Amino acid sequence: MTSERLERLRQALTERGLDGGLIRSGAGLRYFFGYTGSNGLAVVLRDRSVFFTDRRYEAQVADEVSGAEIVTRYRNLFEGLEDSGILAEGLKLGFEADILTYSQAQRLFEKVPRVHWEPLEAFVPSLTDVKTPEEVATLESAARICCQVFEELRTRLHAGMTERQVAAMLQYELAVAGCEGQAFEPIVASGPRSALPHAQPTHRALRDGDFLILDFGCRIDGYTADFTRTLCVGEPTQRQREVYEAVREANELAIREVRPGMTGGELDALVRGFLREKGFQEEFNHGLGHGLGLDVHGLPRVTKDSGDVLKPGHVFTVEPGLYLPGWGGVRIEDDVVLEQSGARVLTPAPKELFCVAA
Amino acid sequence: MTSERLERLRQALTERGLDGGLIRSGAGLRYFFGYTGSNGLAVVLRDRSVFFTDRRYEAQVADEVSGAEIVTRYRNLFEGLEDSGILAEGLKLGFEADILTYSQAQRLFEKVPRVHWEPLEAFVPSLTDVKTPEEVATLESAARICCQVFEELRTRLHAGMTERQVAAMLQYELAVAGCEGQAFEPIVASGPRSALPHAQPTHRALRDGDFLILDFGCRIDGYTADFTRTLCVGEPTQRQREVYEAVREANELAIREVRPGMTGGELDALVRGFLREKGFQEEFNHGLGHGLGLDVHGLPRVTKDSGDVLKPGHVFTVEPGLYLPGWGGVRIEDDVVLEQSGARVLTPAPKELFCVAA
Numbered sequence: 001m002t003s004e005r006l007e008r009l010r011q012a013l014t015e016r017g018l019d020g021g022l023i024r025s026g027a028g029l030r031y032f033f034g035y036t037g038s039n040g041l042a043v044v045l046r047d048r049s050v051f052f053t054d055r056r057y058e059a060q061v062a063d064e065v066s067g068a069e070i071v072t073r074y075r076n077l078f079e080g081l082e083d084s085g086i087l088a089e090g091l092k093l094g095f096e097a098d099i100l101t102y103s104q105a106q107r108l109f110e111k112v113p114r115v116h117w118e119p120l121e122a123f124v125p126s127l128t129d130v131k132t133p134e135e136v137a138t139l140e141s142a143a144r145i146c147c148q149v150f151e152e153l154r155t156r157l158h159a160g161m162t163e164r165q166v167a168a169m170l171q172y173e174l175a176v177a178g179c180e181g182q183a184f185e186p187i188v189a190s191g192p193r194s195a196l197p198h199a200q201p202t203h204r205a206l207r208d209g210d211f212l213i214l215d216f217g218c219r220i221d222g223y224t225a226d227f228t229r230t231l232c233v234g235e236p237t238q239r240q241r242e243v244y245e246a247v248r249e250a251n252e253l254a255i256r257e258v259r260p261g262m263t264g265g266e267l268d269a270l271v272r273g274f275l276r277e278k279g280f281q282e283e284f285n286h287g288l289g290h291g292l293g294l295d296v297h298g299l300p301r302v303t304k305d306s307g308d309v310l311k312p313g314h315v316f317t318v319e320p321g322l323y324l325p326g327w328g329g330v331r332i333e334d335d336v337v338l339e340q341s342g343a344r345v346l347t348p349a350p351k352e353l354f355c356v357a358a
Numbered sequence: 359m360t361s362e363r364l365e366r367l368r369q370a371l372t373e374r375g376l377d378g379g380l381i382r383s384g385a386g387l388r389y390f391f392g393y394t395g396s397n398g399l400a401v402v403l404r405d406r407s408v409f410f411t412d413r414r415y416e417a418q419v420a421d422e423v424s425g426a427e428i429v430t431r432y433r434n435l436f437e438g439l440e441d442s443g444i445l446a447e448g449l450k451l452g453f454e455a456d457i458l459t460y461s462q463a464q465r466l467f468e469k470v471p472r473v474h475w476e477p478l479e480a481f482v483p484s485l486t487d488v489k490t491p492e493e494v495a496t497l498e499s500a501a502r503i504c505c506q507v508f509e510e511l512r513t514r515l516h517a518g519m520t521e522r523q524v525a526a527m528l529q530y531e532l533a534v535a536g537c538e539g540q541a542f543e544p545i546v547a548s549g550p551r552s553a554l555p556h557a558q559p560t561h562r563a564l565r566d567g568d569f570l571i572l573d574f575g576c577r578i579d580g581y582t583a584d585f586t587r588t589l590c591v592g593e594p595t596q597r598q599r600e601v602y603e604a605v606r607e608a609n610e611l612a613i614r615e616v617r618p619g620m621t622g623g624e625l626d627a628l629v630r631g632f633l634r635e636k637g638f639q640e641e642f643n644h645g646l647g648h649g650l651g652l653d654v655h656g657l658p659r660v661t662k663d664s665g666d667v668l669k670p671g672h673v674f675t676v677e678p679g680l681y682l683p684g685w686g687g688v689r690i691e692d693d694v695v696l697e698q699s700g701a702r703v704l705t706p707a708p709k710e711l712f713c714v715a716a
Contacts, residue, residue: 172529
């Protein structure tokens with residue numbers, strides 16, 4: 001697997017007129033070399049690959065990394081890169097310009113001046129967006145854990161619990177169910193706070209009349225599923241039902257209509273248009289979705305301006321939401337894999353409006 | 359508070375010969391403006407400050423941010439910066455060069471070409487390293503939760519539990535105890551895996567003869583404490599006792615000897631020399647500590663090469679460790695605040711070698 005991946009990486013570099021490239025992102029180091037540590041740097045040239053990390057990761061790198069020579073004797077990896085003498089004068093190498101900070105890039109240019117450094121954008125994401133059946137299976141197992149934990153948890157929630165308590169239960173159940181991590185901290189947003197798309201859990205207690213948004217992830221073997229459902233506390237009002245149903249229909253519309261060949265922007269526009277017809281102009285104030293994989297926010301982008309063409313093997317979220325400031329909000333998020341005939345849902349948890357005890 | 363902080367920020371910019379600066383880091387946006395969202399950008403000029411975010415954060419920014427005009431009408435914040443017309447031609451502004459990626463910096467230069475952009479390194483950390491008594495109290499409350507959860511948990515651990523199960527219990531207890539987040543995922547490393555300083559929890563079950571490292575954080579109001587203890591499973595061997603005691607003495611030596619005016623490098627060297635005399639040359643393979651605050655790894659750096667002068671009000675970790683590949687490792691980490699007379703420990707959990715049931 002790794003050697004096929006490295007071959008694709010080399011080909012992508014060659015297509016860009018480069019002699020090689022520098023991989024620094026966690027996703028890239030994991031995808032191409034199997035490395036799960038936090039400090040590492042790989043140089044991929046036409047005829048060799050060299051993997052740098054420091055002595056703290058000596059045992060780990062020996063255990064995990066294949067397909068590259070391993071160098072662990074340098075604490076400063078850029079200095080190691082220059083000092084090791086593997087880079088010939090005048091080579092043209094790419095680097096991940098959206099991963100390295102401006103300072104890191106300047107240090108790279110300074111420490112390794114013999115190389116012509118070319119910035120690469122979304123480079124690893126562009127090579128990892130189409131998933132193999134094995135990768136889809138891993139994402140599906142992570143997605144199913146999200147659903148299972150949601151189903152288990154929703155019957156135990158009730159008015160009086162705080163958002164923090166709900167988040168704690170959620171994290172515990174996810175860990176017990178086998179998540180290796182959550183990739184991001186869960187969003188548990190109730191009442192007026194559900195109108196904040198990125199609210200962090202507070203000590204606010206759930207009360208009758210609230211919407212309650214639960215948005216959480218589960219990572220398995222480095223791959224992250226991302227899942228959201230919205231509940232209500234007590235009996236929903238007519239207006240709550242309307243807003244909820246609009247979001248649910250928007251979610252189902254996208255899942256039903258998406259096909260290979262559409263762009264992310266077209267799918268987003270379809271949903272945005274539908275919600276506009278329902279009378280919601282500005283209340284859907286974020287993108288429809290994003291790619292999933294080793295990064296939580298990968299390719300394809302499924303947003304207003306995205307020209308990314310959706311392809312079979314793409315795995316992405318479909319997460320329309322409506323947010324009415326001061327009143328509350330609803331978001332319903334599924335993960336799907338795109339197949340030739342359309343989307344297959346990886347998160348089959350039901351989408352009717354569940355109520356928890358007031 | 360915010361206005362005093364903004365004043366110091368302006369002064370630091372002026373001292374660097376700048377007309378103002380751009381703040382993008384989460385820590386900076388929180389420290390200077392009270393903002394806790396994830397997308398934001400602040401421009402601080404001599405006579406005004408303008409805070410940019412997008413519509414998703416409209417309610418949140420209105421609720422949280424003081425001391426700045428608020429602009430939420432742009433999705434692309436750099437475009438907003440240019441388009442809003444607040445920046446006069448030829449201004450000299452700093453930006454956080456170790457926060458913006460290379461690509462982001464290039465976009466900034468391109469979108470806002472009328473400004474001379476100057477890279478700033480460790481800029482926000484250099485303004486936030488010395489803590490007020492209120493900030494120390496917040497860090498102390500986070501540190502005490504770490505200790506309390508450790509004390510509670512250690513009596514419930516036993517052979518047969520997996521590292522993942524331990525991590526799940528840990529996360530649950532931290533959340534219930536009031537942590538708003540853990541800032542990093544807990545390290546639970548047992549047996550030979552305890553020799554990996556940054557091991558992630560696996561399905562490995564604890565067994566008789568293991569060392570077990572627990573390293574976890576707790577965040578309160580944005581401030582993170584960071585805490586490590588090492589346990590053994592069953593009765594320790596003579597060699598295990600020796601290694602453990604060496605680390606414990608190293609930890610206590612640093613805490614006893616540290617004084618304002620020393621550099622981080624000097625404190626690290628003191629501990630490294632002590633461990634070398636005990637016969638450990640290479641087994642302490644990471645730095646002694648790091649600053650704590652709104653960032654988990656802030657200033658001062660307490661590492662081999664650090665020239666950072668330790669000052670009253672600095673809060674940092676003291677975390678010597680010894681790692682013997684294939685055999686196991688020990689780390690003991692406390693958080694301290696430096697006062698005129700020396701270190702005051704924020705993590706008073708006991709440091710004798712506790713054994714869990716085999």
